[in-house]
Amino acid sequence: MTAGPETHDVVVIGGGPAGLAAALGARRAGAEDVLILERERELGGILRQCVHDGFGLFLYKESISGPEYAERLAEDAWREGVRTRTGAMVLDLTADRLLRVNSADGYRLIRARAVVLAMGCRERTREMIEIPGTRPAGVLTAGSAQHMVNLQNLRIGHDAVILGSGDIGLIMARRLTFEGMRVRGVFELMPWANGLERNVRQCLRDFDIPLELSSTVVEVRGRDRVSGVVVARVDEALRPIAGTEREVACDTLLLSVGLIPENELSRRAGIELSPLTGGALVDETLMTSVPGIFSCGNVLHIHDIADGASFEGFAAGRRAAEFLARGAGAAESRRVRIAPGENIRYVLPQAAQAGTEGLELNFRVTVPGRGRWVTVRGAASGALYFRKKFARLVPSEMLKIRIKRAVEEDVEVRCHG
Amino acid sequence: MRPKIPVSAKSEPLPSAFDVVVVGGGVVGCAVLRELSRYGLRLLLLERESDLAEGISKGNSGVIHAGFNVPSGTLKARTNVEGLSRIYRLARELGVPHRRTGKLVVALADEDRPRLEELKAQGDRNGTPGLEIVDESGIRARAPRVRGRWALSSPHSGIISPYEFTIALAECALQNGARVLLETPLTAVDVRPEGFLLETPRGRFSARWVVNCAGLYSDEVAALAGIEDYRIYPYRGEYLITDKEAAAVLDIPVYPVPPRDDSFLGAHLTPTLEGHILLGPSSAYVEDKRDAATTRPVMDRLKAEAFLLVPELRRLLFIHAYAGLRPKLTDPQGRVKLADFIVEESRLRPRWVNLVGIESPGLTAAPALAARVIDIIGAREDLALRPDFRPDRPAVPKFALLDDDERVRRVAADRAWGEMVCRCEHVTRAEVTAAVRNPFGARSLDAVKRRTRCGMGRCQGGFCGPRLADILQAEGVPPEKISKRGSGSEMFYGRNKP
Numbered sequence: 001m002t003a004g005p006e007t008h009d010v011v012v013i014g015g016g017p018a019g020l021a022a023a024l025g026a027r028r029a030g031a032e033d034v035l036i037l038e039r040e041r042e043l044g045g046i047l048r049q050c051v052h053d054g055f056g057l058f059l060y061k062e063s064i065s066g067p068e069y070a071e072r073l074a075e076d077a078w079r080e081g082v083r084t085r086t087g088a089m090v091l092d093l094t095a096d097r098l099l100r101v102n103s104a105d106g107y108r109l110i111r112a113r114a115v116v117l118a119m120g121c122r123e124r125t126r127e128m129i130e131i132p133g134t135r136p137a138g139v140l141t142a143g144s145a146q147h148m149v150n151l152q153n154l155r156i157g158h159d160a161v162i163l164g165s166g167d168i169g170l171i172m173a174r175r176l177t178f179e180g181m182r183v184r185g186v187f188e189l190m191p192w193a194n195g196l197e198r199n200v201r202q203c204l205r206d207f208d209i210p211l212e213l214s215s216t217v218v219e220v221r222g223r224d225r226v227s228g229v230v231v232a233r234v235d236e237a238l239r240p241i242a243g244t245e246r247e248v249a250c251d252t253l254l255l256s257v258g259l260i261p262e263n264e265l266s267r268r269a270g271i272e273l274s275p276l277t278g279g280a281l282v283d284e285t286l287m288t289s290v291p292g293i294f295s296c297g298n299v300l301h302i303h304d305i306a307d308g309a310s311f312e313g314f315a316a317g318r319r320a321a322e323f324l325a326r327g328a329g330a331a332e333s334r335r336v337r338i339a340p341g342e343n344i345r346y347v348l349p350q351a352a353q354a355g356t357e358g359l360e361l362n363f364r365v366t367v368p369g370r371g372r373w374v375t376v377r378g379a380a381s382g383a384l385y386f387r388k389k390f391a392r393l394v395p396s397e398m399l400k401i402r403i404k405r406a407v408e409e410d411v412e413v414r415c416h417g
Numbered sequence: 418m419r420p421k422i423p424v425s426a427k428s429e430p431l432p433s434a435f436d437v438v439v440v441g442g443g444v445v446g447c448a449v450l451r452e453l454s455r456y457g458l459r460l461l462l463l464e465r466e467s468d469l470a471e472g473i474s475k476g477n478s479g480v481i482h483a484g485f486n487v488p489s490g491t492l493k494a495r496t497n498v499e500g501l502s503r504i505y506r507l508a509r510e511l512g513v514p515h516r517r518t519g520k521l522v523v524a525l526a527d528e529d530r531p532r533l534e535e536l537k538a539q540g541d542r543n544g545t546p547g548l549e550i551v552d553e554s555g556i557r558a559r560a561p562r563v564r565g566r567w568a569l570s571s572p573h574s575g576i577i578s579p580y581e582f583t584i585a586l587a588e589c590a591l592q593n594g595a596r597v598l599l600e601t602p603l604t605a606v607d608v609r610p611e612g613f614l615l616e617t618p619r620g621r622f623s624a625r626w627v628v629n630c631a632g633l634y635s636d637e638v639a640a641l642a643g644i645e646d647y648r649i650y651p652y653r654g655e656y657l658i659t660d661k662e663a664a665a666v667l668d669i670p671v672y673p674v675p676p677r678d679d680s681f682l683g684a685h686l687t688p689t690l691e692g693h694i695l696l697g698p699s700s701a702y703v704e705d706k707r708d709a710a711t712t713r714p715v716m717d718r719l720k721a722e723a724f725l726l727v728p729e730l731r732r733l734l735f736i737h738a739y740a741g742l743r744p745k746l747t748d749p750q751g752r753v754k755l756a757d758f759i760v761e762e763s764r765l766r767p768r769w770v771n772l773v774g775i776e777s778p779g780l781t782a783a784p785a786l787a788a789r790v791i792d793i794i795g796a797r798e799d800l801a802l803r804p805d806f807r808p809d810r811p812a813v814p815k816f817a818l819l820d821d822d823e824r825v826r827r828v829a830a831d832r833a834w835g836e837m838v839c840r841c842e843h844v845t846r847a848e849v850t851a852a853v854r855n856p857f858g859a860r861s862l863d864a865v866k867r868r869t870r871c872g873m874g875r876c877q878g879g880f881c882g883p884r885l886a887d888i889l890q891a892e893g894v895p896p897e898k899i900s901k902r903g904s905g906s907e908m909f910y911g912r913n914k915p
Contacts, residue, residue, distance in 0.1 A: 039837060089837040100821070102845075104832035107824040125877040127658075127737045134710045135739060137901035137908050140882075147883040148909075154886065154896055155910040179913045223707060224905035264841075 005109035008083075009033040010320050011099060012116045013090050013265065016045020017306040018297020018313035019118030020073040023082040025317025026116070031324060034082050034317075035110075037101060039089035043077075044070030045120055046143065047306060049150045052171055054198070058307035069306060093265045095290050114292045114320040117266060117280065118313060121259040121298040123168075126220075129257050131163075133220035136227075142168040142256040149175060157252030161229050162186045163217045167195040167304065167396075169256025174203035176254075183207075184248050187215040187231055189238055192368055194256075194396055196304060217253065218245060226251050261299045269293060276346035277301040283335065284352040284359055285319040286312070294320045301348055301362070304398055336407055339379065341414040343367060345395065352407060359403045365415050368394040372415050376403060379410040431596060431620075435461045437794070438615055438624035440603050440638050442466075443474040444579060444783045445775050446630035447586035452787035454593035456800040461622060462587070462595065463615070465602035465634075467903025468864040469587055469857065470580035473632045474780070475867070476654065476709065476741015478687045478695055480670055481505075481575035482778035483520070485540025485548060492758045494543040496782035496789070501545075501573060503784040508577055511585040512812035514690045520574035520670040521556060523565035523726060529674045533569045536675075540571070547572040560669050562729050574670060576690060579780050580867045584857070586783075588810040591856050593803070599857060600903060603631075606641040608766060613642065628770045628790055633706045633744045635773045642766050647759070647773045651706045652745040654698025655715045660734040660875055664692030667727060682715075684722040686730075691842075691870070694730065696723045698741065702749040709740040736875050746774035758782070760789045768797070813851040815870070817843040838888070839881040841874020846888065853892045860894060863902040 010026045012019045015038030026034045042048060047055070050066025057063055060072065077084065088103035099110040123141040138157055140148075146168060148154040160176055162169045165188040173183045186204060191214050193200045204211050212231070218240050219230040228249045232240040261279040263271070272281045272289040279300040280288040287294050296316035297309035334354040338361065340347045347363040361376070372393050376386035386403045393399070393415065437453055439446045442464030450462050466472065481504055484497040508515040524533055533550055540548045549570050551559070556568045587597055598619055607614035612625040631638040636647040668688050676683035687695040696719045716738060723730050746756035759773040770793055772786060779786070794800065816824065816834060828835040833847035852859045852868035859865045862872060862885055871885060872878035878885075886908070889899050896909040 039840065087836065089840065091837075091843055102816075102824065102828065102835050102837055104828070104835035107821070107828040107835060109821070122876045123879050125736070125879065127735060127877060130713075130716055130735065130738065132711045132713045132716060132738075137906040141879045144879045144882055148886065149913060152883060152886060153912050153914055155913045156908070157910065218713070224902070225907065 005098065005111040007111040008035045008113070009324055010035070010114045010116060010317070011110060011112035012036045012118055012317070013093070013099075014038065014045065014118035014120055014297070014299070015040075015043040015074075015084060015086070016118065016120050016297065016309070017047055017069065017073065018120070018299070018309040018316075019045070019116070020070070020077050021310040021313030022116040022118055022294075022296055022317035022320070023077050024073070024080060025314035026321045027080050027082055027317075029318040029321035031321035036077070036082060036084045037088045037090055037099075038084065038086045041087050043074045043084060043086060049143075049147045050171075051150050052175070055306050058305070059310055066306070073310065090265060093269045095270045097292055114294065114323050116316050116320050117288070117293065117295040117299050118297045118316075119262045119265065119299040121261050121302060123255070124258040124260060126255055129255075131217055131220055134223055136220065136222040136225050138222070138226035138251050139220060139253045140255070142166070142172045142254045145254050146172055146175065149179060155179070157181060157250075159184055159250040160252040160254055161217070161231075161248050161250045162254045162256060164188060164256035164258070165193040165195050165200070165211060166256035166258065167199050169254060170195040170199040170203040172254055172256070173209050174207060177207050177209070181252070183209050184250050185210040185212055187217060188213050189216045189234060190214070192394070196396055197394075216240060220253060221247065226253055229253055259298065259302045261301065263299060266295070266299070274346065274350060276340065277348065281350045282348065284349050284356050285323070286316040286349070287319065287323070292323060301346065304396060308398060337410040339410065339412045341412040343369070343415040344413050347413045354408055355406045357404070357406045359407055361401050361403065361413060362398055363401075363413055364395055364398055365393045366395060369415070372417060374399070374401065374413065374415050376401070376411050376413050379412050381409060383409075385411055432459065433621065434623045435459045436624070437626040437628060438463060438613075438622060439628045439630055441630035441632055441635070442469040442583070442587065442597065442599070443472050443630065443632050444470065444583040444586070444780055445632070445772055445786055446628075447583045447590065448783035448787040449628050449630055449772075449790050450590040450595050451586040452784075452791055454590040454595045455802055455806045457803050458800075460590065460595035461624070462590075462597045463601045463603055463617060464597065464599050467600050467861050467900070468859065468867070469597075469599075470583035470867065471902065473741065473743060473776070474583045475580050476656075476739060477579055477777070477780060478670075478685060478698065479576055479579045479689065479780070480520070480687055481515070481517075481577055482781045483540065483571045483574045484543045484545040484778070485536050485569070485571060486675070487543065487778060488755065489539055489542040492760065493778065493782070496758060496785035497778040498544045499785035499788070500778070500782040504577070504781055505575070507784055508582065510808045511582070511589055511810050513577060513582045513585045515575060515577035516690060517573060517575040518669045518688070519559060520571045520672070521560060521563065521565070522569040522571075522672045522674060523556065523563060524567045524674045525565055525725070527566055530567045532674045533567055536569050545571065545573075560667060560671060562666050562727050563671050564726060564728065576670065576688060577780070578690060582780070584868065585810050585812070588856065589808065592807055592810055597857060603638060603641060608642060612768065626768045626770065626794060628772070630772045630775075632775065633742055635744065635771060639763070639771050639773070642763070642769055644763050644765055644769065644771065647746070647771070648748070649706075649774070650745040650748055651703050651708065652743040652776075653701050653703045653708060653740050654743060655711045655719065655740045656695050656697035656738065657716060657719055657735050658696075658737040658739075659694045659730065660736050661692040663688065663694040663733050666729050666733065667694055671726060673722070673726060682718055682722055684719045686723055686727060693736075694733070696720065702745070703742070706742060709742060711738045711740050734875070736877060743776040744774055745776060758786070760786060760793075762793050770794075813848055816845045816848060817870075838884050839869070839871040839874060841876050842870040844869045844871040844881070849885065849888055850892065853889065860889070860898070861900045861902045861906070862908070
């Protein structure tokens with residue numbers, strides 16, 4: 001290519017709740033030239049299709065819809081001098097922060113002094129959970145269905161079964177009911193609902209939609225269009241129990257069976273990923289294993305609310321700006337590791353500079369419980385850094401704790417009786 | 418009222434009289450059509466489904482076979498080895514992605530070595546070039562992640578996209594004047610002294626010659642002309658596909674020594690050109706010629722056997738499962754033990770040519786089978802080569818495979834190259850609209866997928882599916898006509914709100 005790459009101080013990849021906040025965070029911390037690259041035609045990411053309310057309770061202290069939340073953040077970003085480019089998809093990212101970007105206005109190379117990853121996540125598909133049977137039309141992930149119904153005004157079916165009680169599945173159960181579809185039931189593999197308690201109440205119970213726990217779909221039927229699904233109860237090892245199968249007639253199967261951080265670009269840049277979160281390994285500044293590349297929002301780990309992704313975005317943007325201000329070649333200091341222990345699915349960050357004070361940890365438990373202790377202890381010394389009793393702990397809710405004293409050694413987070 | 422004439426006839430009205438009508442738009446039918454289009458013949462292909470390659474040709478491994486795994490002296494062996502010598506050039510001429518990867522048949526234990534020797538001897542008899550038995554170091558050199566004691570190495574085996582190849586053959590034929598009708602099943606045949614009168618929902622066509630390449634339905638198509646000689650038994654093969662991160666694990670097809678009994682499926686591992694790995698196929702007779710369901714026990718067995726050969730497959734994600742059907746002439750009861758390809762002019766109905774039982778290695782053999790059809794027709798009448806025959810096709814490049822400079826040029830010339838539709842496979846709007854507007858007018862999501870790879874990636878259409886719905890609407894397809902693979906598989910029931 002003839003011309004050299006254009007350059008920017010901070011490039012944020014993704015203009016959803018995390019990316020918009022990251023750009024604002026970077027601007028507010030003094031970065032001059034901040035650019036958001038968003039692959040969709042509009043900013044907002046998945047918020048655009050979330051027409052229900054419940055967004056902004058923490059960030060704006062009121063309940064607004066997804067599009068309103070996105071609009072407020074985007075207006076802040078424009079007002080505060082963030083540059084945005086929509087319809088621009090990053091196809092490649094290198095460890096020295098060279099981006100290949102395609103858009104209708106041109107295919108170009110962009111060099112960034114710092115990068116914030118905010119690409120979000122994608123949905124797990126039928127294939128990833130390996131449901132056998134035929135391959136008819138009418139099997140959709142809940143988020144795709146949400147896009148088709150809310151943004152494209154398309155009628156996706158008449159009778160639906162929803163597999164998985166993730167929040168999008170619950171929201172869609174209510175949405176489809178509003179649109180005149182019959183929702184035959186929501187089936188959940190685990191013995192507990194995966195989505196937020198308020199969504200189980202407001203989206204299922206209020207509409208008499210049955211929720212069957214410890215159940216799954218074991219076969220899809222119908223040659224050209226779904227004609228039904230076979231559901232079965234599962235045992236404690238989550239295996240279908242023979243003899244419990246029954247066919248539920250439907251023409252649509254929606255899947256809300258988990259989200260996967262979309263880290264293909266991170267992989268291309270050689271960023272180390274965590275098998276527990278599916279996102280990058282980060283330190284207390286949300287910096288990945290590649291210097292100058294930060295990560296936030298659902299591409300880092302799956303958040304349960306948009307506000308959480310935004311708060312993380314503000315922090316990542318601020319840290320990216322600080323990284324620039326500090327200049328390259330800052331001295332490498334000793335790092336401590338933060339590991340998940342008993343009944344902790346993951347903890348974030350996974351590492352921190354030794355001696356960090358006021359370290360904030362995000363974590364999720366593996367199984368629900370009441371009246372449990374969460375403790376943080378030195379892996380070698382056994383020294384107690386943090387201890388708190390929680391009245392109620394569920395895997396669907398991310399928790400945040402703050403360790404006041406300086407962490408000088410590797411620590412482990414545990415949740416116990 | 419005369420039925421509306423679809424797709425390829427949009428530009429000019431379709432004549433009703435043809436020299437040759439090919440029935441079936443799989444790889445064999447399309448190879449026959451393309452070979453026939455070298456001559457000054459009026460040609461028509463009838464396909465019952467909404468796209469080409471919708472039957473056997475889409476549900477196979479896409480392996481270019483070298484001919485060592487078929488019994489010597491058979492038409493299968495001859496057309497396989499002859500097809501091997503033609504298919505690479507043909508793929509280059511047509512601009513179809515392919516790769517001469519080589520292939521390994523692996524024995525996990527010393528006691529299986531004699532089976533490799535037998536295969537090698539058979540291949541040598543058949544004329545398969547370059548076969549050799551290699552030891553553990555030979556396996557490591559060719560496929561470092563594969564476990565095995567001995568292997569038969571076949572350097573000229575390869576991989577190709579079977580549906581891209583099929584579509585390309587038809588596009589070439591089309592460029593040379595052939596006509597193609599999709600969603601046009603043959604429903605009745607009237608045998609006349611001067612030829613055949615073919616009844617379809619799109620009208621009635623006369624043909625001096627009919628070439629029956631109807632795959633799973635070749636027995637039923639022959640029966641329409643009163644030829645009751647054949648019976649096809651559908652034989653299902655299930656597959657699993659990994660994520661594309663698999664390229665580092667395996668880039669050459671690897672088969673275990675062919676199994677002796679049913680306790681072992683003998684699942685094959687086949688890389689795709691994009692870096693996925695296919696596991697399968699399994700083998701089971703089914704009742705219904707369209708029963709392409711996948712089953713839990715087979716999925717589990719495919720994985721267990723594949724992990725034995727390549728332990729590292731365990732860490733890969735599986736992104737898709739599907740099944741294909743093969744047209745067996747051997748029956749489930751085992752009364753017919755061996756069956757060869759059938760390529761013959763009917764004695765009962767002269768000028769009616771049947772290609773029946775074209776299972777593996779039919780993809781590789783297709784160019785040679787097409788040549789056999791030319792021989793049959795050429796034996797009865799003089800075939801004059803057209804001086805203006807074009808061997809290529811108007812191919813649309815894949816954005817994902819272009820270098821930076823070419824991408825810059827394309828986007829500058831046409832903004833549609835700058836609009837990414839499929840984030841997983843990096844497909845642009847330009848490629849999708851080219852597929853929709855191409856001579857076969859891809860109308861279903863699967864048809865777009867096969868031409869562009871849109872929806873084949875790890876999100877399996879989660880993100881690009883809604884975008885394709887928008888693009889198809891922009892191209893004039895109403896929502897209730899957008900289907901997964903043609904009539905009956907509609908995605909939408911119109912709109913929620915007026």
